[in-house]
Amino acid sequence: MLLSNQPKFYGRRQGRKIRKAKSGLLDRFLPRIAISGTAPVTKNMFGVPVDEIWLEIGFGNGEHLAGQALRHPHIGFIGAEVFKNGVANLLTLLTGIKESGDMPEQITLLPERVDNVRVWNEDVRLLFERIPDGSLSRVFLLFPDPWPKKRHASRRFVNPDNLKEIARILKKGGIFRIATDHKVYKGWALRRMAETPDFRWTAKTGNDWRYPPADWVETKYQRKAVAEGRRPIFLDFERL
Numbered sequence: 001m002l003l004s005n006q007p008k009f010y011g012r013r014q015g016r017k018i019r020k021a022k023s024g025l026l027d028r029f030l031p032r033i034a035i036s037g038t039a040p041v042t043k044n045m046f047g048v049p050v051d052e053i054w055l056e057i058g059f060g061n062g063e064h065l066a067g068q069a070l071r072h073p074h075i076g077f078i079g080a081e082v083f084k085n086g087v088a089n090l091l092t093l094l095t096g097i098k099e100s101g102d103m104p105e106q107i108t109l110l111p112e113r114v115d116n117v118r119v120w121n122e123d124v125r126l127l128f129e130r131i132p133d134g135s136l137s138r139v140f141l142l143f144p145d146p147w148p149k150k151r152h153a154s155r156r157f158v159n160p161d162n163l164k165e166i167a168r169i170l171k172k173g174g175i176f177r178i179a180t181d182h183k184v185y186k187g188w189a190l191r192r193m194a195e196t197p198d199f200r201w202t203a204k205t206g207n208d209w210r211y212p213p214a215d216w217v218e219t220k221y222q223r224k225a226v227a228e229g230r231r232p233i234f235l236d237f238e239r240l
């Protein structure tokens, strides 16, 4: 049910029919790693001890989230994604289960993984109020929906309200990383970020934003953009 004070979400919540293995994962594995209840977000919400918390907003198919979580077993990752099919894909990456024939009685993470991912299968704006001030070290916003038409500009995720929340939840020195391939969004994001006194763009040379950062994991939208001839940019902002 949509309450009147809830922000309106304009994207898709579900796409193609979710195949049996993935819907089995959504039913049986998602509840184990989903963020539920009303408690504040803390380092204790992960199944392993973690040193920091990183948040990925709109993780899509989850490649970047799953890849970063594998590389950084001592970081707790929160992935927020509204799109059910994307969440189901992330669960496949975490468990290795692709076919319903692979579905064991007890579903577990792949042996190389630790229990450091938690999923918010809703609009991230509804999670913000549960994240204490200065509690995150990184926030990723990778290839956000560009909403290129002028009349849809208010739907763009990089906007003053969201930036205020991201500035609040990031600790000083924390990084907010935006990637985009869309020509309208490139200028838009840089202008909105330049307007906020809470962040400093870290780029020193053109190569710092033209090429992915060293710890980058490729995403589906990035591959699509490159295949269609668009050049993504990678913007890191430090919380001051």
Ligand SMILES: C[S@@+](CC[C@H](N)C(=O)[O-])C[C@H]1O[C@@H](n2cnc3c(N)ncnc32)[C@H](O)[C@@H]1O
Pocket (backbone or CB within 6 Å): 009, 011, 012, 057, 058, 059, 060, 061, 080, 081, 082, 083, 086, 122, 123, 124, 125, 141, 142, 143, 144, 145, 157, 219, 220, 221, 222
């Ligand atoms: C263009 S896709 C990019 C997906 C992924 N980051 C990638 O690079 O492949 C944008 C994603 O953000 C999600 N999204 C948009 N607004 C959101 C919000 N407020 N909360 C959570 N997810 C959101 C959408 O559902 C969509 O899957």
